[in-house]
Amino acid sequence: MALEQALAITIETLKSAAPILLATLGAIIGQRAGVLNLGLEGAVYLSAAVAVAVGMPWGFLAAVAAGAAFNLVYYVLANEMALNQILLGFAFTMVGYGLGSQIAYGMVGRVVERAVVHGYETFAAAAALALALRWLFGTRLGAAIKASGDDPVSLDLMGVDVYRVRRAAGAMEGALASAAGAYLSLIYYGTWSEPLMMGWGLIAIIMAMVSLWSPLLAVGTSLVPSLFISLAYALQGYLGVSPHLLSAVPYAVCIAVLTAAQLAVMKSRLKAFVPRWLARPYVREERA
Amino acid sequence: MRLVQRRAPSPAYYLVAALGSLLTTVAVTLALLGRPDRAVDALTRIDPGHTLRVFAIVGVISVSGVISYRAGLWNIGQEGQAIIGALAAIASGSPALALPLSAACALAWTLPAIALRICAGVNEAVTTFLMYVIAVCIARYFVEGPLRDPTKMGFVVTVEAPHIGVWAALAILAALLALVTALYRTRAGLLMKLMASGEGIVRYAGASPSACILLALGISGTIAGLGGAIEIMTREAGRYLMISQVSAGFGLYGISAAWLGALHPLGAFLSSLYIAWLYHVAVNLKVFGLSSLLSNALVGAAMAWGLLGYVLSKYRVVLR
Numbered sequence: 001m002a003l004e005q006a007l008a009i010t011i012e013t014l015k016s017a018a019p020i021l022l023a024t025l026g027a028i029i030g031q032r033a034g035v036l037n038l039g040l041e042g043a044v045y046l047s048a049a050v051a052v053a054v055g056m057p058w059g060f061l062a063a064v065a066a067g068a069a070f071n072l073v074y075y076v077l078a079n080e081m082a083l084n085q086i087l088l089g090f091a092f093t094m095v096g097y098g099l100g101s102q103i104a105y106g107m108v109g110r111v112v113e114r115a116v117v118h119g120y121e122t123f124a125a126a127a128a129l130a131l132a133l134r135w136l137f138g139t140r141l142g143a144a145i146k147a148s149g150d151d152p153v154s155l156d157l158m159g160v161d162v163y164r165v166r167r168a169a170g171a172m173e174g175a176l177a178s179a180a181g182a183y184l185s186l187i188y189y190g191t192w193s194e195p196l197m198m199g200w201g202l203i204a205i206i207m208a209m210v211s212l213w214s215p216l217l218a219v220g221t222s223l224v225p226s227l228f229i230s231l232a233y234a235l236q237g238y239l240g241v242s243p244h245l246l247s248a249v250p251y252a253v254c255i256a257v258l259t260a261a262q263l264a265v266m267k268s269r270l271k272a273f274v275p276r277w278l279a280r281p282y283v284r285e286e287r288a
Numbered sequence: 289m290r291l292v293q294r295r296a297p298s299p300a301y302y303l304v305a306a307l308g309s310l311l312t313t314v315a316v317t318l319a320l321l322g323r324p325d326r327a328v329d330a331l332t333r334i335d336p337g338h339t340l341r342v343f344a345i346v347g348v349i350s351v352s353g354v355i356s357y358r359a360g361l362w363n364i365g366q367e368g369q370a371i372i373g374a375l376a377a378i379a380s381g382s383p384a385l386a387l388p389l390s391a392a393c394a395l396a397w398t399l400p401a402i403a404l405r406i407c408a409g410v411n412e413a414v415t416t417f418l419m420y421v422i423a424v425c426i427a428r429y430f431v432e433g434p435l436r437d438p439t440k441m442g443f444v445v446t447v448e449a450p451h452i453g454v455w456a457a458l459a460i461l462a463a464l465l466a467l468v469t470a471l472y473r474t475r476a477g478l479l480m481k482l483m484a485s486g487e488g489i490v491r492y493a494g495a496s497p498s499a500c501i502l503l504a505l506g507i508s509g510t511i512a513g514l515g516g517a518i519e520i521m522t523r524e525a526g527r528y529l530m531i532s533q534v535s536a537g538f539g540l541y542g543i544s545a546a547w548l549g550a551l552h553p554l555g556a557f558l559s560s561l562y563i564a565w566l567y568h569v570a571v572n573l574k575v576f577g578l579s580s581l582l583s584n585a586l587v588g589a590a591m592a593w594g595l596l597g598y599v600l601s602k603y604r605v606v607l608r
Binding site for chain 2: 036038077080081082083084086087088090091092093094095097098099100101102105194198199202205206209242244245247248251252254255258259262263266279283284285286
């Protein structure tokens with residue numbers, strides 16, 4: 001019985017880790033490029049809404065296209081126009097919530113046709129994608145993305161268009177976050193509910209930092225919040241604790257894990273992993 | 289497209305931003321409602337008494353934003369702090385105790401984010417945002433549990449918060465604006481503004497950056513909590529929280545007003561009026577059968593315009 005429950009929790013953990021890993025990989029690309037995009041939360045939410053509104057089989061593609069375009073607008077405003085990355089991201093999250101809720105307005109509570117995929121294969125596919133991303137960071141484009149987050153001035157002086165590199169990173173980030181959103185509504189929940197779709201992108205933003213912007217480490221770190229999400233569901237009946245309090249646990253865990261990671265970074269050579277231009281706007285005319 | 293720094297900031301661009309936001313709102317309303325007569329109705333139907341109430345709430349929370357952002361600190365958890373303030377007001381049971389208790393609870397709620405920023409260097413934007421999500425979960429627990437009104441059978445709401453009038457709320461807003469204006473004329477206020485230039489500059493000025501962070505984020509969280517308390521206490525009826533409506537969205541409204549108001553107390557005061565109007569447009573759109581979260585999209589767009597106004601006031605856009 002205990003073994004069965006452990007297996008069920010493991011499968012549930014892998015299922016809920018899949019969207020977190022996908023969005024975390026997107027956040028890693030963006031943050032490595034020097035952009036701290038809190039609007040990722042809005043991109044996940046919006047794409048989940050588009051996916052459920054369009055339905056199978058085109059919902060997934062439509063969601064990825066919409067989410068990538070939404071993210072790209074954010075990147076243009078945050079980089080070319082140098083708008084404050086953090087607050088613009090917050091504004092984009094709110095815009096994403098508003099647009100998404102309107103797009104999926106008629107779908108509340110309706111069960112949609114679900115893709116014939118179980119969550120754990122998606123997690124395996126996302127883990128393979130993490131390997132691919134690790135390879136990408138070794139290529140010329142990957143090096144440019146990392147340089148854009150570490151030293152955009154030098155990158156610019158080498159003749160590489162920093163803004164174009166960041167736009168490319170933004171499109172990839174948006175596509176991955178949207179894949180996570182589409183997975184949530186078409187595979188994980190198979191329905192549309194506003195509160196259920198909220199918070200996933202936010203967890204991914206934190207997990208990108210916790211994994212020290214390493215795609216391979218992200219495979220492991222994405223399991224931490226998903227384990228608590230699964231446990232919260234599984235333990236509701238046993239603990240007799242309010243489900244609302246249990247649903248706060250993954251976010252509290254995120255804060256705790258982020259703090260531990262930050263302390264580890266501060267007190268060790270891991271500091272070198274932090275993109276030095278993270279959340280700082282690059283204005284070409286102000287370069288030293 | 290390139291950004292070239294202006295010789296001196298040009299605050300007039302905040303007006304351009306406000307105009308941009310206005311045009312966005314009109315265009316979105318027209319696009320969603322389809323017919324110009326319905327759009328005009330949605331844009332112009334306003335209850336002055338209710339507008340004053342919303343203005344007072346948004347104004348108070350915008351002051352919280354001004355304090356935080358002028359110090360270069362990114363408290364984006366005003367909504368969570370407001371929820372905690374509202375819960376404290378409900379739990380207080382008396383008008384005299386409600387506001388001090390809300391302020392104290394909101395400050396306590398903000399302290400973890402402050403401590404993590406000071407002790408571990410954790411980005412306060414991320415922690416305050418996460419604390420907002422946690423605040424929503426905790427508020428739902430209180431609605432169903434400790435603060436549930438047992439007299440309302442089958443209707444899951446909290447007990448009612450004590451009542452204060454709109455004019456009292458406006459007086460609180462005026463007092464806060466006067467206090468903040470006075471604060472910026474003191475050494476502590478100046479140091480808080482200096483934080484935006486970097487912790488090194490504050491240290492060079494002989495002050496402690498940690499103290500400045502504590503002061504700025506602490507005041508910001510406290511004021512946001514007051515905003516939440518005022519929101520629930522100024523309702524004419526239904527001064528309770530429901531499971532589905534623990535988050536009223538005024539945190540976002542306040543942040544938008546702060547940016548549209550050029551992070552100046554007086555500017556925030558004026559832009560709060562505009563945001564109050566925007567709130568009414570969103571309510572009217574809901575009456576026409578659109579999603580209630582659409583208000584977030586309109587106010588989020590207003591915030592983006594406010595951020596654009598900030599950039600345009602400092603830089604010229606050169607196309608080449």
